[in-house]
Amino acid sequence: MADDNISVIKIHDVLLVTVPPDPDDGSVNILQYKVLKGMERHRVKGLVLDISACQTVDSFFARVIAETAQMVVLMGGQTVIAGMQPSVAITATQLGLKIGNALTALTVEHALHKIGTTI
Amino acid sequence: MIECNHGTVVISDESDIIVARKTIREVSEKLGFSLTDVTRIVTAASELARNIFVYAGSGVMSWCILDTGNLVGIELTFEDHGPGIADLKQVMQEGYSTSKGLGLGLPGSRRLMDDMEIRSRVGEGTTVVVKKWRRG
Numbered sequence: 621m622a623d624d625n626i627s628v629i630k631i632h633d634v635l636l637v638t639v640p641p642d643p644d645d646g647s648v649n650i651l652q653y654k655v656l657k658g659m660e661r662h663r664v665k666g667l668v669l670d671i672s673a674c675q676t677v678d679s680f681f682a683r684v685i686a687e688t689a690q691m692v693v694l695m696g697g698q699t700v701i702a703g704m705q706p707s708v709a710i711t712a713t714q715l716g717l718k719i720g721n722a723l724t725a726l727t728v729e730h731a732l733h734k735i736g737t738t739i
Numbered sequence: 740m741i742e743c744n745h746g747t748v749v750i751s752d753e754s755d756i757i758v759a760r761k762t763i764r765e766v767s768e769k770l771g772f773s774l775t776d777v778t779r780i781v782t783a784a785s786e787l788a789r790n791i792f793v794y795a796g797s798g799v800m801s802w803c804i805l806d807t808g809n810l811v812g813i814e815l816t817f818e819d820h821g822p823g824i825a826d827l828k829q830v831m832q833e834g835y836s837t838s839k840g841l842g843l844g845l846p847g848s849r850r851l852m853d854d855m856e857i858r859s860r861v862g863e864g865t866t867v868v869v870k871k872w873r874r875g
Contacts (some may be wrong), residue, residue, distance in 0.1 A: 639868075642757060642760060642761065644753070644755065644756070644757045645753050645823045646753065675764070675778065675781070675786060676778065676781050676782055677782070678782050678785040678786055678789070678846065679786060679843045679844060680785075681787060683861075684862060692866070702854050705778075706775070707774045707775040707777075707778040708778060710775050710778070711775070711782045711851060712782075714850045714851055715782060715786070715843055715847035715848075715850065715851060716833060716843045716846070716850075717843070717847075721849050732875070737802060
């Protein structure tokens with residue numbers, strides 16, 4: 621379980637997380653913890669989750685992401701999931717995954733625009 | 740005659756789910772499945788391997804290449820000696836879960852694959868066999 625597998629970066633008033641191609645359960649749980657700590661520490665508007673490199677999204681990953689999005693909303697922020705690959709979108713839909721309160725965007729740039737950040 | 744090129748991955752830890760995923764990605768890419776089908780197969784493998792870890796604690800995933808002469812495919816078998824499933828109809832229902840899960844694992848995996856068979860006896864364990872055939 622690599623603690624530094626996923627890093628949470630603050631850019632202006634947003635947290636940016638880049639999800640690796642094949643995230644394990646431990647890293648996904650750590651991601652949630654780091655995001656909530658980051659929200660508190662940096663007082664940002666929200667979270668952009670870049671999953672453009674992510675090759676597998678299963679029900680565990682989707683559940684933690686949906687939960688995290690809900691927690692970010694409760695803290696007063698927004699979550700945008702950016703860059704889902706077409707093959708992942710097809711698979712996630714057939715599997716029946718839901719992403720809860722999270723918004724989506726084609727790219728990180730669009731996601732930042734959705735949250736209302738200008739860099 | 741179905742030719743069987745095969746291998747196994749022991750599932751006894753959370754990290755073995757990733758090993759199962761990587762193994763199945765490699766095998767199905769080598770077999771020439773499309774990127775979308777590789778993603779479907781790997782995702783189903785992830786769901787079913789996690790079921791072993793969550794419900795039985797440990798078990799084995801085995802993979803086998805199917806070649807009928809005009810059709811090529813992959814067969815994955817997930818076997819555990821856990822508590823077993825009392826009501827197979829119920830676990831195939833969307834949203835049914837005895838854990839904290841979403842209840843998508845079995846019905847979702849069946850949609851991602853071409854074929855699914857479940858054998859289970861309470862107190863003895865569960866075996867799930869899924870197949871996917873290569874298109875075109």
